[in-house]
Amino acid sequence: MAEIEIRNVYKIFGQNTAQTIELAKQGLDKATILAKTGSNMGLADVSLKVASGRIFVIMGLSGSGKSTLVRHLNRLIEPSSGEILFDGQNILTLNPRDLRAFRMRRVSMVFQSFGLMPHYTVLQNAGYGLTVRGEPHAQVRDIAMKWIETVGLKGYENKFPFELSGGMKQRVGLARALAADTDVILMDEAFSALDPLIRAEMQDQLIELQRTLAKTIVFITHDLDEALRIGSEIAILRDGRLVQVDTPGAILRNPANDYVARFVQRHANHALAHD
Incomplete structure (x- = not known):
């Protein structure tokens, strides 16, 4: 398990980084900053903590910065400024060798587009992270098979x-992340491309796996229903800014502003429609 802190x-994205950050600090919105500088403000002064062993959901509409943020947690994207800490260590200070080790052993990722190797079998895909680490072939096979069975692909x-x-491809992606046995699993819109029934099954499986394994999971979605169903805590982004971080119940009872209230109202309407 790992505790994550974003500071x-x-x-x-673009030139004039210092000027753009200064304008963001002054409270200018994303569209105004783009017009003034030609740069896109992906994230602006985002700070939050992710407790270890929980499912933490980051949600928002397209362009909110949620996928940008999660890619900072394994340094697929580097911040323009700020700090990202795993158990108190700023991962931005890691050298290339230590960063590779960090990615292999501490954090894994499940993508919306599956991210599978097309020329690898399910077994080879599931064991890919272990193979890259140089684990013995027999051990890779045993561990990969364990998680293939766990996600229902025996x-x-x-x-x-x-x-x-x-849905089966997404289960392979999940098996690969679980087989790697990292402290943290990042899931970027992992279930968004699935049919509703398969999506619900995958949500159920993730919740059950979380109860068993107590991994730290950061889950990205644009769907409040999904966020409320699986999240221990939810962070809501809008145009690169953090607008609310709270428990699902608190967000439903006390939305921070009109933007969050509209999400909550849509959730209520959806629930009534299916009642």
């Missing part, structure tokens, strides 16, 4: 990704 993170271990449905 005053800004991410600017019998498919020798199939290739093109032979699987979307």
Whole structure:
């Protein structure tokens, strides 16, 4: 398990980084900053803590910065300024060798687009992280098979990704992340491309796995229903700024502003429609 802390993170795409950050500090919105500087404000002064062993959901609409933020946690994206700490260590100070070790052993990622190797079997994909680490072949096979069975794909271990449905591919991605046995699992819109029934099944499986494994999971979604169902805590972003961090119940009872209130109202309308 790992506790994550994000401190005053800004991410600017484009030139004039210092000027753009200064304008963001003055409270100018994303569109105004773009007009003045030609730069896109991806994140503006985002600070939050992710408790270890919990499912922490980051949500927002397209362009809110949620996927940008989660990619900072394994340094696929570097911040323009700020700090990112795992158990008190600022990962931005890691040298290339230590960063590779960090990515192999401490954090894994499940992508919306599955991210599977098309020329690898389900077994080879599930064991990929262990293979990269140099683990013995027999050990890789045993561990990969354990998680293939856990996610309900026993019998498919020798199939290739093109032979699987979307839901099955996503299960392979989850098995790969679990097989790597990292402290943290990042899930970027991992269930968004799935049909509603399969999506609900994957949510159930994730919740059950969390109860068993107590991993720290950072889950990205644009769907409040999904966030409320799986999250211990939810952070809501809008145009690169953090607008509320709270428990699901607190967000439903006390939305921080009109933007969050509209999400909550849509959730209420959806619930009534299916009652």
